[in-house]
Amino acid sequence: xxxxxxxxxxxxxxxxxxxxxxxxxxxxxxxxxxxxxxxxxxxxxxxxxxxxxxxxxxxxxxxxxxxxxxxxxxxxxxxxxxxxxxxxxxxxxxxxxxxxxxxxxx
Numbered sequence: 001x002x003x004x005x006x007x008x009x010x011x012x013x014x015x016x017x018x019x020x021x022x023x024x025x026x027x028x029x030x031x032x033x034x035x036x037x038x039x040x041x042x043x044x045x046x047x048x049x050x051x052x053x054x055x056x057x058x059x060x061x062x063x064x065x066x067x068x069x070x071x072x073x074x075x076x077x078x079x080x081x082x083x084x085x086x087x088x089x090x091x092x093x094x095x096x097x098x099x100x101x102x103x104x105x106x
Contacts, residue, residue, distance in 0.1 A: 045070070
């Protein structure tokens with residue numbers, strides 16, 4: 001016989017399941033540079049402004065895998081995410097070839 005769920009344990013179970021789904025659903029961003037270097041970034045939630053450590057070569061393309069909470073990435077020309085350079089979505093994104101100093105995912 002299967003155990004029955006009380007009215008208080010059902011919301012807890014659902015909350016736990018939703019949390020597990022969110023934690024296992026990560027976004028991924030693969031950035032390709034003109035000198036052949038690839039840089040991988042990933043996260044589970046929306047990112048705040050993040051600076052690229054590599055800034056000595058232009059970015060040529062970016063591949064993005066969305067998550068439940070993030071479906072867009074933005075590349076910025078400055079380090080403080082003020083000068084938007086390119087907004088991308090799921091899949092391969094051939095970005096304008098130039099140097100980008102930071103990014104956000106949301």
